[in-house]
Amino acid sequence: MSSVPVEQPAVTAALETPSRGFWSEAWRQFRRRKLSLAALAFVIGMGVSALFAPAIAGTKPLVTRYKGELYFPAMAYYNRSWENAIFRTQDKFRGRYPQNLKQKDPESWAIWPLVYQDPQRRLYRDEWEGIPPNPTGAKGKPYLYYLWLKGWDSLFGTNYVEEEFGELLKDGPLPFNLFGATDRGVDVFAQMVHGAQTAMLVGFVSMGIAAAIGITTGAAAGYFGGWIDILLSRVIEVVMCIPALVLILALLAIVERPSIWHIMVVIGITGWTGIARLTRGEFLKLKQMEYVTAAKALGAGRARIMFRHILRNALAPILVPIAFGIASAILVESALSFLGFGDPTRPSWGKLLDQGRDSIQEMWWLILFPGLAIFFTVLAYNLIGEGLQEATDPRMRQAGH
Amino acid sequence: MQTMTEPRAERRNKPGAPVLEARNLKVHFPFRRGLPFVGKYGVIRAVDGVSLHVNEGETLGLVGESGCGKSTTARAIVGLTAPTSGEIYLNGARIDGLSSSAMFTHRRDMQMVFQNPFSSLNPRMTVGAIIREPMDIFHLHSRRDRRLEVMRLMDLVGLNPRYMNRYPHEFSGGQRQRIGVARALAVEPKIILCDEPVSALDVSIQAQVINLLMDLQQKLGVAYLFIAHDLAVVRHIAHRVGVMYLGRIVELADADALYASPKHPYTQALLSAVPVPNPQREEQRQYVALAGEPPSPDRQYPGCPFAPRCPIGDEHCREVAPQLAGGQHLVSCHKVET
Numbered sequence: 001m002s003s004v005p006v007e008q009p010a011v012t013a014a015l016e017t018p019s020r021g022f023w024s025e026a027w028r029q030f031r032r033r034k035l036s037l038a039a040l041a042f043v044i045g046m047g048v049s050a051l052f053a054p055a056i057a058g059t060k061p062l063v064t065r066y067k068g069e070l071y072f073p074a075m076a077y078y079n080r081s082w083e084n085a086i087f088r089t090q091d092k093f094r095g096r097y098p099q100n101l102k103q104k105d106p107e108s109w110a111i112w113p114l115v116y117q118d119p120q121r122r123l124y125r126d127e128w129e130g131i132p133p134n135p136t137g138a139k140g141k142p143y144l145y146y147l148w149l150k151g152w153d154s155l156f157g158t159n160y161v162e163e164e165f166g167e168l169l170k171d172g173p174l175p176f177n178l179f180g181a182t183d184r185g186v187d188v189f190a191q192m193v194h195g196a197q198t199a200m201l202v203g204f205v206s207m208g209i210a211a212a213i214g215i216t217t218g219a220a221a222g223y224f225g226g227w228i229d230i231l232l233s234r235v236i237e238v239v240m241c242i243p244a245l246v247l248i249l250a251l252l253a254i255v256e257r258p259s260i261w262h263i264m265v266v267i268g269i270t271g272w273t274g275i276a277r278l279t280r281g282e283f284l285k286l287k288q289m290e291y292v293t294a295a296k297a298l299g300a301g302r303a304r305i306m307f308r309h310i311l312r313n314a315l316a317p318i319l320v321p322i323a324f325g326i327a328s329a330i331l332v333e334s335a336l337s338f339l340g341f342g343d344p345t346r347p348s349w350g351k352l353l354d355q356g357r358d359s360i361q362e363m364w365w366l367i368l369f370p371g372l373a374i375f376f377t378v379l380a381y382n383l384i385g386e387g388l389q390e391a392t393d394p395r396m397r398q399a400g401h
Numbered sequence: 402m403q404t405m406t407e408p409r410a411e412r413r414n415k416p417g418a419p420v421l422e423a424r425n426l427k428v429h430f431p432f433r434r435g436l437p438f439v440g441k442y443g444v445i446r447a448v449d450g451v452s453l454h455v456n457e458g459e460t461l462g463l464v465g466e467s468g469c470g471k472s473t474t475a476r477a478i479v480g481l482t483a484p485t486s487g488e489i490y491l492n493g494a495r496i497d498g499l500s501s502s503a504m505f506t507h508r509r510d511m512q513m514v515f516q517n518p519f520s521s522l523n524p525r526m527t528v529g530a531i532i533r534e535p536m537d538i539f540h541l542h543s544r545r546d547r548r549l550e551v552m553r554l555m556d557l558v559g560l561n562p563r564y565m566n567r568y569p570h571e572f573s574g575g576q577r578q579r580i581g582v583a584r585a586l587a588v589e590p591k592i593i594l595c596d597e598p599v600s601a602l603d604v605s606i607q608a609q610v611i612n613l614l615m616d617l618q619q620k621l622g623v624a625y626l627f628i629a630h631d632l633a634v635v636r637h638i639a640h641r642v643g644v645m646y647l648g649r650i651v652e653l654a655d656a657d658a659l660y661a662s663p664k665h666p667y668t669q670a671l672l673s674a675v676p677v678p679n680p681q682r683e684e685q686r687q688y689v690a691l692a693g694e695p696p697s698p699d700r701q702y703p704g705c706p707f708a709p710r711c712p713i714g715d716e717h718c719r720e721v722a723p724q725l726a727g728g729q730h731l732v733s734c735h736k737v738e739t
Contacts (some may be wrong), residue, residue, distance in 0.1 A: 019567065021525075022524070022525055022566075022568075059657055076690060093584075181704060221692070288522040289520060290515055290516075290520040291521050291522055291523040291524075293481060293515070294513070294515055294521045294522075294581075294584075295512040295523075295534070297479045297481060297504050297508070297512070297585075298478075298508065298534065298535050298538060299504070299509070299535075299538055299539070300534070300538055301506035301538075304538070308526075309523055312523070312525045312526075312527055313523070313524065385644075
């Protein structure tokens with residue numbers, strides 16, 4: 001080795017610090033944008049609460065010891081068939097646990113969700129000791145509203161509680177509907193928490209499908225070029241030309257009883273065009289790079305070149321429309337539920353809006369809370385998308401923040 | 402795939418046999434200017450009948466001005482550009498026009514080092530991953546051994562193996578070119594095509610990389626097809642030198658012979674343009690000025706392509722194409738006795 005002059009590495013000074021990869025650098029840049037970081041925290045919080053929705057609001061115990069066995073009836077909220085047969089057919093609980101547990105096995109105990117409310121049905125009289133059933137119609141005012149007025153009254157000496165809640169207070173304690181109840185007496189808070197599950201699921205699954213279709217199509221068009229590119233680009237343009245909602249409604253009409261999964265697939269197969277066009281552009285640009293030529297000369301296969309060399313460099317800009325796409329997928333699902341094309345078995349924010357449509361004057365809480373939830377979630381995803389764009393674009397980075 | 406399982410020694414050719422040979426290689430690019438059907442159609446003759454061979458453990462230098470087809474020749478040989486006609490042999494096996502899967506087994510014997518060390522390394526891959534990739538592609542060594550092999554290669558090209566997990570942007574140009582050389586060496590090729598490997602580097606760094614390449618040749622017996630436009634660099638590294646002009650080789654000889662007594666008028670002009678780093682000798686330097694620009698490669702010339710600019714060219718040169726001839730010192734010129 002002695003005859004080869006060894007160049008002194010230029011990085012000697014920074015020897016001890018570990019090397020920063022592209023993504024760790026992007027994360028460092030992303031963290032600088034406080035608003036995007038807050039949006040990310042919001043989305044993560046929303047995701048966690050969606051995942052653990054049955055532990056936040058529900059009428060089925062999380063854990064119960066019944067007749068000497070441990071059961072997890074709250075799992076029924078994830079999948080109906082997961083409710084143990086002993087509660088459904090054998091002992092006929094009919095979904096009402098507190099009294100049944102006590103009557104049929106006085107020894108039993110249970111851990112309950114934070115809020116005893118169901119996203120699907122109204123609470124019945126004496127279902128839980130001392131708590132009245134959910135009121136129906138305009139009487140189901142939010143408990144939060146009651147607290148707000150009470151605070152206002154005690155601060156300014158007004159008498160708004162009597163004015164708004166007077167007749168309800170005569171019947172004894174107020175029902176605990178944090179965000180109020182619907183026309184049929186179903187709790188809004190429980191629906192919102194379980195609706196977050198729907199929103200998250202729709203956002204990620206439909207954009208996952210869209211990303212898979214979009215990246216494959218765009219990659220094939222950009223990499224192979226020629227008539228494949230011409231053909232695929234025309235397909236992209238045709239799909240883009242059709243208004244998304246019309247296409248979704250047409251596709252949903254094919255299915256007899258659309259479930260949330262149908263809706264997600266349909267949103268996915270109509271929302272991939274933006275991703276495909278961007279991927280195509282990135283591939284067109286990156287396939288000219290010399291390191292791609294180097295990989296070809298090395299004998300790398302097509303798949304290796306497309307995925308390990310090109311897609312790896314194109315991923316950052318492609319993530320941006322995916323983040324925006326999640327926001328628009330949530331909006332589309334809400335719009336579909338609002339129009340009455342949603343999944344009837346699943347609580348969703350759009351469905352609440354739909355129910356509030358007829359009684360917007362007296363039941364304002366059916367519009368306000370889900371509306372805010374949709375607004376903030378969509379805003380959060382847009383902020384994340386923007387943050388990603390700036391964190392991964394070196395030109396923006398140099399501009400300095 | 403069969404050849405891959407054979408032991409390395411058995412794949413070696415008879416001594417002295419050329420590792421790489423190109424016969425009458427032509428690369429033409431069709432083009433269209435203006436509107437479809439009514440515009441001008443034609444072909445760019447980037448490489449127009451190049452014949453060369455590189456022996457085992459030998460360096461063939463290829464020089465010429467920009468646009469003379471040096472790089473296109475290299476790209477055609479490794480199969481990045483499909484040759485229009487001609488034959489390419491690697492270890493005696495014909496490799497032009499092979500499908501990419503048939504070409505795959507041959508790629509192990511022939512690697513390439515690129516001109517720009519800043520764009521020829523994937524910015525998202527660590528140095529270790531870049532050097533390991535050829536081994537991954539050809540399934541060489543066990544997974545655990547590949548890491549050791551990467552460290553050995555980094556050491557071999559004069560890089561500290563501790564920098565394995567760093568990214569290319571953390572290295573200087575010279576270090577990056579070393580990474581490029583290590584990547585080419587990873588599959589133990591018999592010949593490396595160096596496409597202007599030092600043109601993008603500082604002069605002081607150029608010498609280091611050139612010395613590294615020569616050192617590696619001595620140790621590993623690898624052959625080089627070394628493309629450059631810097632005559633001094635080529636003189637230093639090459640055993641034999643070919644001079645290209647307008648897609649053709651006009652002179653091909655041993656480096657010493659070519660630099661001592663260039664025969665082709667173009668080579669003479671080229672060599673006379675090299676500055677001498679000695680002020681007294683520099684003043685005495687005879688400078689042969691060439692008139693005009695190199696002609697466009699989109700036209701076909703019946704005679705010698707250099708004739709319009711040649712100081713000694715005549716009517717005969719313009720009409721009849723000369724052939725590359727003469728035992729050890731090949732020249733393509735009517736005016737030179739061979």
